[in-house]
Amino acid sequence: MRITHRKGYVDGPFGQLHYMTAGEGQPLVMIHQSPDSMVQFEPVMSLLADHGIRAIAADIPGYGMSDTPDHPPTIAEYAQMIPALLDGLGLDQASLLGHHTGALIVTEASLLYKERVDKLILNGPLPLHDEERAYFKDMMSAEKTWGPKWDGSHFAEQWAFRFKAQPEWSNLPGFNAHFVHGLLAGDKVWYAHDAVMAYHHEDVIPQITHPTLVLANTGDAIYAQSQRTMEMRPDFAYAELAGGTIDIIDEQPAEWAAAVAQFLA
16 A cells, blocks of 8 residues: 655754655655755655655755755755754654765765764765866856746756766656756756765765665666775675666666665664
8 A cells, every 4th residue: 555655844954844754664864866856755755664664855955845045055064954854853863865966965964963873875975086076067067057048948958968967768757857856946956066066975985984885776877986985885785776877766666665675674
């Protein structure tokens, strides 16, 4: 039987945080990629609940339906959403999962609020070499030029930008959902990626002390960075799904949820 998703708001570091939850049991807070929203996790909420997990997903400040910061936050400032969410839900501790941008946010949260974190799941960590950082920073700078146009051409431009992120897209409804939800960030859409480029995950990954899973899929645009993370931290647990894209949660929801549940068990 499908488990109903419940949505609500708690007070966060920049106003209200929008969240959804499903199921009972071990709490798992999930933070999405950018630009997107917690809609990214809708395909797996009930699946995780079936595994005995209390699945909790939240919109990053400025994305989805969470309030927008009054300045471009750092990853450490975004990480303040974790204790705010736990407090609002009456939780002392939870495991954390982050996808792409979310992986950096939950990493920093695990360092800043160690006692509030049980286990950590990095679905697409981002340790970068200098030349990679320069490449991604230049590519993401396009977000700062985005804005509405009367002829609607900005929709096609932004669609093409996401489409070029990697080959082999396979789930059109999922792709469209993430594109549409990314638009909700408006002219502040660049905030999170700016924070990502300023955050050196490669310097922080060695500091992680919690039990950690790197969850990867071979078709992810940053699959190589997952492999690099495991070279840095062979003590981390590792799970790999074959194929897929950035939208792996839409493409292989059952397999993705099973890998998460196995690590948390």
